Amino acid sequence: MNEKGVSNNPQCRGISDWLDNKMEWEGDKKYESRARGFIHGVYHETVGLGKLAFGNWEGCKAEYGRAFEQYSTVYRRLGSTPPRSKK
Secondary structure (H helix, E strand, O other): OOOOOOOOOHHHHHHHHHHHHHOOOOOOHHHHOHHHHHHHHHHHHHHHHHHHHOOOHHHHHHHHHHHHHHHHHHHHHOOOOOOOOOO
8 A cells, every 4th residue: 555656556456457458458448448447546546545545645546537537438438528536
């Protein structure tokens, strides 16, 4: 929980790669799938909360930024725009 950037935990990365293969999310499909965007958004938001709980503000901000990017896939595919992030 002390990473300053976005989490890239090898164990979680393995699960993500397994899920991508299982769901056949390859190539551009990875970035077009609303389900994948939602799942990954929830992961990064949860990790961000953990980092926040440990006082890692920089890491939390990075995770929330990544969660926003992942969630934006869901909004793009629905034909709308995501809410603006507060800066």
